[in-house]
Amino acid sequence: MNTKSTINYQEIAKELNGIETTTNSDRLTKLSLDYYHFSPILTEQLQNKRGELAAFPTTEAEVLKIALICVKYKIPLTVRGAGTGNYGQCIPLEGGIILDTSKMNQIQWLKPGIACVQPGVKMAAFDKQARKIGWELRIAPSTYRTATIGGFIGGGSVGMGSVNYGQISDRGNLRRVRLVTLEETPQVLELEGDRVQKVLHAYGTTGIITELEIPLAPAYPWQEIIVTFDDFMTAASFGQALSDSHGIVKKLVSIHASPIPSYFPALKNYIPQGKHCALLMVSEYDITPFQDLVQEYQGEITYSKTAAEAAKGTSLLEFTWNHTTLHARSVDNKLTYLQTFYFTLERLEKLYQQRGDEIMIHLEFLRAGDKAVPAGLQLIRFTTGERLNEIIRDRESQGAFIANPHVYTIEDGGNKQVDPQKVAFKQQVDPYGLLNPGKMRGFRE
């Protein structure tokens, strides 16, 4: 691979003629970074990393042209969607070209149950179109308004809808991808069925996705609701019960232990101090049985907006998943987080009791394996990296699963181990190791 010094990026820009590019350093700074700063550890490691040229292709042909030049000069290439990842997924560790997909934002076709899109299509914008024919995305992150579909497949995993459809890696949640390789002679490949796993959550290390076929969910009008509780474990049990209520259609079940709601000033009129709360999306058609469930758990509904009303303001979605961390950090930037699967309420209760002052528990329910399980993003009052690792090891020893968001390689985060299938595929499609170098640990080992 070439190092920074030997490449003249002005010349490269010329060779890319017809494709929009920039070498403006302010823009490159913006286009090089993501939400890595949620982690004090990643902040230290990544804050100075920069790409040297950004390109904005609009078609697969232009992507191929960029790929060709990267191979020719052995220039690192890092794909960027909206740059909302939070593990530095799209931060170029070794400089080179940033391929920004934001101009590849066409919906190729849209049918009942399934759609085909370019990678830079933003999720909320997509749903606006899909809803016209009665469908919507199955799963979307809380960065729904800004994030791209390609970025979600490349770097995301879960979100609203996961209580029904699980994770994007669950079989069936991605159907087909086209991707451009960085082989000696770059080419376009198509992967279908289970083979799409090779690019899922691969941080763009196994090819540049140029088109995706994604399954859809029937669109419901989602009522947005806040329910408050006196007791945290009652709130958590309510979340489990709602997730398990097959007769009540829902999309989001997010539970917040006090004092987390105090980090949501916009919601302060709805969540009295000291209360625990559930932030929910439930089908408008199912509100009656939902109210019976709330009553059974002695919750209080303090906020309830129809889908039409909710569309006028900020969605409750933007207080859930990793947006909880965002709001908490905007009040107290000493806070960081850990992505944690508790799996059972029993384990959750034990860990809740051990939390001390250092930890605040925030749950998101999602389907995993044969059940809906409590997982979530607990907030941690950061002191040192050692202490953070100590917490991780302790939780793991008690049977929780932690997808560590304070590391930037695929394997050290959620995947936990080198995926030989992905590594072998990378060897095939990126023999020079130019794609987002340094992010797939298994490749260089």
Next chain:
Amino acid sequence: MNTKSTINYQEIAKELNGIETTTNSDRLTKLSLDYYHFSPILTEQLQNKRGELAAFPTTEAEVLKIALICVKYKIPLTVRGAGTGNYGQCIPLEGGIILDTSKMNQIQWLKPGIACVQPGVKMAAFDKQARKIGWELRIAPSTYRTATIGGFIGGGSVGMGSVNYGQISDRGNLRRVRLVTLEETPQVLELEGDRVQKVLHAYGTTGIITELEIPLAPAYPWQEIIVTFDDFMTAASFGQALSDSHGIVKKLVSIHASPIPSYFPALKNYIPQGKHCALLMVSEYDITPFQDLVQEYQGEITYSKTAAEAAKGTSLLEFTWNHTTLHARSVDNKLTYLQTFYFTLERLEKLYQQRGDEIMIHLEFLRAGDKAVPAGLQLIRFTTGERLNEIIRDRESQGAFIANPHVYTIEDGGNKQVDPQKVAFKQQVDPYGLLNPGKMRGFRE
């Protein structure tokens, strides 16, 4: 209550003027019986029971008029939908009037997500209308083509769709009912929310349902598929895996151990002798990931029809749930059945190994509690009532749950115990015990 001798039903027919009635004995025989004959035990007990007059109201006002007369003369009243129940639910034990709902077959309104119907609306006919606006019933029995919605709520429990929505008794699967009471002065009541439980699976002992509000499911084009397997437990594990695949939308997961498929002559070209099979309904949009799952379990797809193709012939639905028993009995009428929840594959495997020649295992997957579980209707080679009870006790002692279909009271079947809420409600709405007398054991005890 009056006994047969003292009432002149010709006079009653006159008093009911304006309402269609019959006292023709052939018609009364037909209108008095159901599929109780699946059980050799119920056959002995119930075959001679007859109503003495059948009435065919078309409106709630007419139902009220009939109720008034039943109370005036203390005449037993048994409601009948299509009479496809199989525990003698609508067989009048003490004669009297049969109130047949088949002329109360209007859809009152139909909106996205929810509909309001008269009780005599047939399920397949309803879906034909609902599908025009993109919706369908959440759950429907294999008697879908002929059975009524009121009869399903009054006497049914599960069916296609249960793998997604569970049982009709799960909160949210019935929203509101109107019913006519048999109080001193009969009246119309409305029950909403959890209070509908008082009429659910109550065999018409707690009021005559005159209107129901039911939630709907988004309609998919359902591909009908047969997959064959060499090994039964592989077929069962495949059924569990499909039920747990959140990324694959399905409606029916029905597994049949050899030699059950030999009772399906219509399917003999698709299921080679000795093979075990899965009869399935899967969303047409999800066939690709479905095929990957089949491959993982080394199944073979031998039959696959699109929804449009399937609509031209007999649906695979009509080989599943209790239709399996129907087909088996039409070949060998010594066969009967037991409704069994295995809950786990481990327990299923143990019971499968113990089956001997007497039992053939047929599974239906449905959501129950926090999971999709294997349940089903095992076929039993009937010898004596004692032996049948021995099998039941043995299975129960191994942790299976049996809803005994060889008894005609609510409590001795699936419910297992007297439901004090239902009994109290019956005391209120039917103080003279005229509604389907003898079916609610808790009422007279």
